[in-house]
Amino acid sequence: MSEVLRISFPEPPVREPEPIVRLNGFSRHFGETRVLDDLDLSIAPGEFVALLGRSGSGKTTLLRTLAGLDEANGASAVIPASRATVFQDARLLPWKRVWQNVVLGVTGEDRRQRAEEALREVGLEHRPDAWPLTLSGGEAQRASLARALIRKPELLLLDEPFAALDALTRIRMHALVLSLWRRHKPAVLLVTHDVEEAMALADRILVLDAGRIAAEERIAAPRGQRASVVRPLRGRLLGHLGLQTDGGVYADLIGRDH
Numbered sequence: 001m002s003e004v005l006r007i008s009f010p011e012p013p014v015r016e017p018e019p020i021v022r023l024n025g026f027s028r029h030f031g032e033t034r035v036l037d038d039l040d041l042s043i044a045p046g047e048f049v050a051l052l053g054r055s056g057s058g059k060t061t062l063l064r065t066l067a068g069l070d071e072a073n074g075a076s077a078v079i080p081a082s083r084a085t086v087f088q089d090a091r092l093l094p095w096k097r098v099w100q101n102v103v104l105g106v107t108g109e110d111r112r113q114r115a116e117e118a119l120r121e122v123g124l125e126h127r128p129d130a131w132p133l134t135l136s137g138g139e140a141q142r143a144s145l146a147r148a149l150i151r152k153p154e155l156l157l158l159d160e161p162f163a164a165l166d167a168l169t170r171i172r173m174h175a176l177v178l179s180l181w182r183r184h185k186p187a188v189l190l191v192t193h194d195v196e197e198a199m200a201l202a203d204r205i206l207v208l209d210a211g212r213i214a215a216e217e218r219i220a221a222p223r224g225q226r227a228s229v230v231r232p233l234r235g236r237l238l239g240h241l242g243l244q245t246d247g248g249v250y251a252d253l254i255g256r257d258h
């Protein structure tokens with residue numbers, strides 16, 4: 001009888017990718033006010049994370065640190081050099097044409113061509129020579145996204161970029177951000193106070209409260225097939241934000257019809 005030599009190899013461990021962003025024990029004070037307090041955060045490459053929090057909870061403060069606009073004092077921090085930020089207001093220079101805003105700080109003979117390519121990606125190819133003040137709010141945010149994209153960021157930071165837009169424009173912008181994210185695969189940190197926006201766009205939702213990440217929700221369901229998870233998730237997220245629907249605090253606030 002022939003002996004069969006069996007060699008078994010251990011299963012290779014499933015390795016989580018190294019996070020592209022890592023903050024450990026990050027605190028930020030303004031005078032006596034502790035805005036962020038011993039906060040930990042990590043984001044994987046290509047991950048789409050939404051950061052929810054009440055107004056004044058420190059979302060922008062955290063984002064400014066990740067954007068390199070504020071020092072990460074005292075924290076152990078890993079932040080990629082390749083990053084770009086889109087703010088709530090588009091922050092276009094009014095004395096430069098749209099295409100020039102898009103390639104601000106970019107050098108090279110092909111600047112105009114690169115600007116046009118980026119504008120095509122955001123659906124603004126027909127306005128390269130427009131002045132920023134002639135753009136609608138949605139168009140200005142498209143230009144601002146093009147300016148971020150052209151830097152091919154590994155980390156895209158979005159600070160309530162759709163908050164000032166009307167509801168229909170906001171939905172179009174959601175679709176645009178998702179298509180850009182699918183194509184370029186940056187890690188995204190979307191700061192928002194909009195629970196619906198977070199649930200529609202993110203892989204993972206963090207709730208910032210009292211200076212820390214107070215709650216975390218991972219959404220396994222693919223985008224577009226989230227109807228069944230949205231209702232309970234909305235309830236939990238509103239709970240973390242201090243509001244409860246259906247007979248809770250929110251119902252007390254708005255009162256009942258008789």
Ligand SMILES: Nc1ncnc2c1ncn2[C@@H]1O[C@H](COP(=O)(O)OP(=O)(O)O)[C@@H](O)[C@H]1O
Binds near residue numbers: 053054057058060062
């Ligand atoms: N430069 C600053 N100086 C003093 N206080 C600040 C400064 N920036 C932010 N704050 C305070 O920090 C808190 C968090 O602000 P912010 O990060 O803008 O909140 P959010 O973006 O969640 O609304 C607020 O109370 C705000 O007043």
Ligand SMILES: [Mg+2]
Binds near residue numbers: 059061
């Ligand atoms: Mg803010």
